[in-house]
Structure formats: structure tokens, C-alpha cells
Amino acid sequence: MLTPRPITVFGEVLFDCFPDGTEVLGGAPFNVAWHLRGFGLSPSFVSRVGTDARGEAIRSAMASWGLDTAFLQSDRSHPTGQVRVSIEEGEPHYDIVPESAYDVIQLPEVRTLPATGLLYHGTLALRHSASAAALASLKALHRGRIFLDVNLRSPWWSLPMVFPLLDDADHVKLNAAELALLATDPPAEEDGAGLAAAMHRFAERHHLQTLIVTRGALGALFWSEGEIVAVGAATPTQVVDTVGAGDGFAATVLLGLSQQWPLQKSLVHARDFAAELVSRRGATIDDAGVYKAFLTAWSSS
Numbered sequence: 001m002l003t004p005r006p007i008t009v010f011g012e013v014l015f016d017c018f019p020d021g022t023e024v025l026g027g028a029p030f031n032v033a034w035h036l037r038g039f040g041l042s043p044s045f046v047s048r049v050g051t052d053a054r055g056e057a058i059r060s061a062m063a064s065w066g067l068d069t070a071f072l073q074s075d076r077s078h079p080t081g082q083v084r085v086s087i088e089e090g091e092p093h094y095d096i097v098p099e100s101a102y103d104v105i106q107l108p109e110v111r112t113l114p115a116t117g118l119l120y121h122g123t124l125a126l127r128h129s130a131s132a133a134a135l136a137s138l139k140a141l142h143r144g145r146i147f148l149d150v151n152l153r154s155p156w157w158s159l160p161m162v163f164p165l166l167d168d169a170d171h172v173k174l175n176a177a178e179l180a181l182l183a184t185d186p187p188a189e190e191d192g193a194g195l196a197a198a199m200h201r202f203a204e205r206h207h208l209q210t211l212i213v214t215r216g217a218l219g220a221l222f223w224s225e226g227e228i229v230a231v232g233a234a235t236p237t238q239v240v241d242t243v244g245a246g247d248g249f250a251a252t253v254l255l256g257l258s259q260q261w262p263l264q265k266s267l268v269h270a271r272d273f274a275a276e277l278v279s280r281r282g283a284t285i286d287d288a289g290v291y292k293a294f295l296t297a298w299s300s301s
Contacts, residue, residue, distance in 0.1 A: 004258045005144070006117035007043045009033040010135055011125040012102040013072075014081030015054055023054075025061060026283050027081065027102070028122045028151050028247045034284045035251035035273075037067050038291035041258060046108055046138070047125075048073040048101040054080035055101070065286070071108045075101040096124070096153055103128035107137045116144040118257055120250070123148075123165065127156040139168060145209070147257070149250045150174035152181060166206040171257070173212040173250050199223045210263065212253065214246060222267050231267045234275035244283020249274040269298055 011029030018024070033045040045067060049055030051074050058080065062069050081100035086093045102125050119142045126132040139146060148169035150162070162182060166172060174182070176195065183198050184205075195213065203211040203223045211223040219232040249270040256266025273294060277283070285291070 004041060005260070006114035007036060007041060007254055007258055008046065008113055008117070008119045008138075008142075009036070009043050010046045010105070010119065010121040010138060012081055012100075012122070013045075013047045013049065013058055014083055014100065014102065015057075016083045016085055018085045019087060024282060025058065026083075026244065028124070028149060028244075028250075029120065030058075031244050031247035031283045032120060032149070032251045032254065033067060034065060035248055035291075036254060037065055038285065038288060039251070039255050039295060040291070041255065042068065044068060044071055044113055046071040046105065046113075048075050048078075048105045048131075049081075050074070050079040050101045051076050052080055054082075070112065073101075073106060073108070075104060078104055094153075096156060098127075102131065104130040105134045106130070107134045110138070110141050113138075114144075115142060118145050118147055118254060120147045120149065120254060121165075122151045123157055123162060124151055124153055126161065126165070132161075145170040145257070147171040147173070147250075147254060149246075150178050150182070151246075152178050163206075166208075169206070170209040171212075171253075172203075172206070172208055172210070173214065173246075173253065175214045175216070175246065179213055196221065196228050199228060200226070212267070214249060220249075220267060220271060222263060224263055229264050229267070231264070231271050234271050239278050241281045241283075242278050245274045245277050247283060248277040269294070 009029050009032055012027040013030035014027040015023045016026055033043045036043045049058050049072060059069050078099060078101040081102045082097045084095040084097060121135055126135060146169045148165055179198060183202050185198060199211055199213060199221060213221045217233050222229045252270035252273045253266050
């Protein structure tokens with residue numbers, strides 16, 4: 001049996017704060033780390049929280065779930081990250097609060113971090129130069145593959161910021177809308193042939209090993225070594241909440257890379273796990289039995 005490759009996850013952890021006072025724990029990198037732990041892995045999660053009640057709540061949740069808190073930094077000057085959610089004419093709007101603790105992540109004690117394996121990160125936490133510098137230092141010391149999960153949130157990104165991240169990455173995941181924003185020759189999303197051609201050009205321009213483009217209900221496309229594989233939509237399910245579906249997809253692909261599954265197998269499993277997530281409220285699942293059931297089913301496929 002192959003030894004799983006270690007995974008380091010770098011980026012934001014925050015609370016989505018709703019008008020009724022409800023607060024939901026999230027942040028794409030945190031969600032990914034949570035799912036990986038649910039699948040039985042032990043990711044190293046590098047982030048930063050304030051010395052406040054929300055920061056303590058995050059530490060407590062991680063400890064209860066069995067997530068290592070050794071690389072969760074504390075900051076006395078910046079509060080734990082928040083996204084203030086407002087509802088205007090029935091539509092949600094998001095205010096990603098700046099100057100949060102995850103904006104100033106510091107380079108951790110790298111001697112205790114895995115130097116090989118997979119390093120996962122997104123784009124939001126890199127809006128501030130401090131966290132961007134910490135990741136750059138971490139990548140310079142890392143001898144394994146880098147997985148970039150693109151998450152474009154205006155006004156917290158720019159082409160000059162994202163392009164170097166793409167060039168550093170081995171594996172990139174984004175959605176079709178993000179590909180259209182980042183490609184020099186954006187495709188028409190509804191044109192499957194045009195999208196495939198744009199993926200070829202994009203992957204070759206940035207010298208990628210793999211490129212994954214998610215398409216919501218249309219499934220996903222996967223580029224590797226000049227070939228594209230399509231994975232259709234999952235079995236129809238009642239959609240309750242789409243928040244975090246992409247994070248579940250990314251976590252399952254990372255699980256497959258760690259376990260060295262065939263790439264198409266990883267995509268199919270990622271699609272099916274994301275479909276389970278959208279049938280539930282929230283971006284994570286706190287029932288270990290759900291993850292165990294998926295692992296059992298996948299072990300026989």
C-alpha cells in the first residue's frame with residue numbers, strides 16, 4: 001500500500017457573519033483542511049487568528065475534529081477574519097473584512113512542516129503583502145508539488161498578483177468564469193470545444209501539470225499532458241446550499257493526489273462528494289460517518 005503524501009494547507013480561516021447574528025465557520029483553505037481530516041489525513045494547516053472569542057472558537061473546533069493547531073498562529077493586533085453577509089433585494093452580498101489576522105500570516109517553524117508532498121493555497125489570503133511573503137518563503141523551501149485553488153473575490157485580486165501564482169503551481173483548479181477572467185483569449189463557457197482549446201493554451205502558457213475547470217451542474221473538465229477528460233454531472237440531488245462545494249471538490253482531488261489515485265478516478269469522486277455537500281447546509285460536515293461511508297465506497301470502485 002502506498003504511503004499517503006503529506007499535505008500542507010496555507011490560507012484563511014474566518015467566520016461568515018449573517019444579519020440575524022448567525023456565524024458560520026469557513027474560509028476555503030480551512031474547509032479543505034477540515035475535509036482532508038474527515039477523510040483520515042492529517043494536514044498541516046497554516047493560518048492566523050486573533051486573540052478573541054472567534055479565534056478561540058476556531059481552535060476549539062479544530063481540536064474537536066482532530067485537526068492539528070500547531071501552525072495556527074495568534075495575533076494580538078488583528079481580529080479573526082470575518083465576512084459580513086448582507087441581504088439586498090433578496091440577494092446576498094459579501095464584505096470580506098480587511099486587516100484580518102489571516103492577512104498577516106508569518107512563516108511558520110518550517111522544520112516541523114513536511115518539506116515534500118503537496119502544498120495547497122488559494123488567492124484571498126494573499127491580498128496582503130505579509131501573508132504573500134510568508135507563502136513565497138514557504139514555497140521556496142517546499143520540495144513537493146503546489147496546488148493552487150483560484151478563488152477570485154473583488155476587489156482582492158489582480159492579474160499581476162495571480163499570474164505568478166499560476167506560474168509557480170503544478171496543479172490548478174478554477175471555475176469556468178475564473179478561466180475567462182484569467183485567460184488571454186477567454187472562451188465562451190457554453191462552447192465546449194472553445195473551453196477545451198482555452199484550457200490547452202492556459203495550461204501550456206503556465207507550464208501546468210494538471211488543470212481542473214469546474215462547471216457546476218455541467219460537471220468538470222480535466223487537462224493533463226495535453227489530454228482533456230470530461231466528467232459529467234453527478235446524480236441529481238436536491239440543492240440546499242452551494243457554498244463550499246468547490247472546497248469539497250478540491251479536498252477530494254488532493255486526497256486522490258495524496259493517495260496517488262488515477263486522475264480521472266479522483267475527479268469522479270470529487271464530483272460525487274461535492275454533490276453531497278450541496279445537499280446539506282454549510283461548507284463542512286461534522287459527521288465522521290459521512291466521510292467514512294465515502295471512503296468505503298471508493299475503496300471498492
